Amino acid sequence: MSDTRRAFVERHRRLLRLEQRAEADEAERLLQTRSDAELVARGTTLLRLEVADLEPGPGGALQVRLRSSRGDRLPAHRLSPGDLVALRAHGDSGRDAPAATGVVAKVRAAELAVALDDEDADLPSLLRVDRLASDVTWQRLTAALAELEREPAVERRAFVGALFGEREPEFAAAATPTWFDATLDASQQQAVAHALAARHVALIHGPPGTGKTTALVEFVRQVAARGERVLACAPSNVAVDNLVERLAGSGLKLVRLGHPARVSEAALAVSLAAQVDRAPEQKILKTVRHEVEQGLRAVQRATNRRDRQAARDEVRARRRELRQLEGAITRGIVDGADVVLATNTGAADRLLTGGPRFAQLVIDEAAQALEASCWIPLAVADRVLLAGDHCQLPPTILSERAAAEGLATTLFERLMRSPVGERIARMLTVQYRMHERIMGYSAARFYAGRLTAAPAVAAHLLSDLDGVATSEWTAVPLRFVDTAGCGFDETPGDDDGSKANPGEAEIVTRIVQRWLHDGVDPRAIAVITPYNAQVQALRRALPENVEIGTVDGLQGREKEAVAVSLVRSNEGGELGFLRELRRLNVALTRARRHLTIVGDSATLAHDQELLGLVEHLQAHADYRSAFEFPVGEALG
Secondary structure (H helix, E strand, C coil), X not given: CCHXXXXXXXXXXHHHHHHHHHHHHHHHXXXXXXXXXXXXXXXXXXXXXXXXXXXXXXXXXXXXXXXXXXXXXXXXXXXXXXXXXXXXXXXXXXXCCCCEEEEEEEECCCEEXXXXXXXXXXXXXXXXEEECCCCHHHHHHHHHHHHHHCCCCHHHHHHHHXXXXXXXXXXXXXXXXXXXXXXXXXXXXXXXXXXXXXCCEEEEECCCCCCHHHHHHHXXXXXXXXXXXXXXXXXXXXXXXXHHHHHCCCCCCEEECCCHHHCCHHHHHHEHHHHHHCCCCHHHHHHHHHHHHHHHXXXXXXXXXXXXXXXXXXXXXXXXXXXXXXXXXXXXXXXXXXXXXXXXXXXXXXXXXXXXXECEEEECCHHHCCHHXXXXXXXXXXXXXXEECCCCCCCCCCCHHHHHHHHCCCHHHHHHCCCCHHHHEEECCEECCXXXXXXXXXXXXXXXXXXXXXXXXXXXXXXXXXXXXCCCCCCCCEEEEECCCCCCCCEECCCCCCEECHHHHHHHHHHHHHHHHCCCCHHHEEEECXXXXXXXXHHHHCCCCCEEECHHXXXXXXXXXXXXXXXCCCCCCCCHHHHCHHHHHHHCCCEEEEEEEEECHHHHCCCHHHHHHHHHHHHHCEEEEHHHCCCCCCCC
């Protein structure tokens, strides 16, 4: 192994340990310091649940349906499909050993379905559910580093060497393909053609709204047309499902790997579990599943230990038969697919590691993926296309030390900034989302002025939408409401380190109310703020169908109208999250037709970069002082 790779593996192994410890410490801190009432309020715990039913779930897993013992709707919570959870007796604390663990499969207003890890779990009559951190991801990341430590096979040495700067990446003579999508712009065509010519690695740099996924879909179709199999990955289930949905009409054979509970409704039809359900051998599978279901009912009906054990033994035997049958079917489905899709860590599935290699790997949102996670699918592919934008949010890292020492640097960013970055990367330069004035600051600050707005969006406004009245809040694309000198001081939030700004929250609420008054659909509106405390304050004031969230929650999304509440307002010029320019870039590029920024220019001016934003807004936005909007008066 080269010194470069050895140093990389040793450093990342140490940094991953720091991050895993930070995650575990944070989870432990919450359980140790928060009461049950606080955990419920945070949405990570549900209390007083009872078993409504036991049933076989996708893949034969035992699934338990839980409901409130009071028979009403579940309280507001943050549990969602794919979350790992612990089931404990209601009287236990979150520190007690769980009766069972599992994965949230479905969430309904009055019910929660959990796919259990252990078919023999004895569940108490009254339960609590706590969201957990999982160590499976860490095990897979560590295993990927261990694999990278080994000397690669001869046919992979040039590929691995190119990713570490030890060999020059090679490109074949670029030929212009016949495009499947005739609407691709010139920069998209150039990026796809460049990636098709890559023998080792290529990058597509896709700034906000530039059609990165459109380019990726074209690339995948071109590779498949050459008769080559594609593995398509991304760091999150949401990003993988987005690729699935965009490839759905391509005519390609797709298989989405992953626990069915983590797959979106739109992508479920091509999930492996769904395709197994449609397999010709399904009649046999249904018979065995029915036997499993009958066995589960027998377990529930058993009145003594001996009968219950006998019923469980029978269920275990039938489930073993079910797994063997499904194993043979799944291998045939996966090996026969044109495109297999999974999260980066999901690519550790034995169906991939134990099967034939993939000619091409695609990793979307690669600028948000820990580099170690990319080496999981890289181990089963011969070349790779990375797509993303290192000028938007990096991976979420809890350990400040690990982030500072390099864990936050992704493979995408490392290659972009390497000596070969210009050779292997192509940037998309036409954006199809924002009015040109909305994109102006980001285009200049992050993309060297190379972005242009497509003619269809360059001048579009809220007032152009059907049913929206023309007013001073719908006929301008960009507005800055400056709260300097208005006494809108920030306040500490309930969460550790969070901030709120009640004065800003009121201004934002009145702005949104004016948009609604002018006819803007509430579903076309988003409010973005860096702080959870401000999110909570705004949620109490605005309608439920107006989306309100942090920057992280809105990355990759877009809305017709967006209000950004910057929150920070203090004499010391303390700015916190606002100094993270990539986070700011995301916030300012979600809006299509109108963006209003509410903030304190005096506080922002303490940072040279943020002063640049203020100066840009003063020059290019409709500039207003919050003094113009007295408390209690409707906005004009």
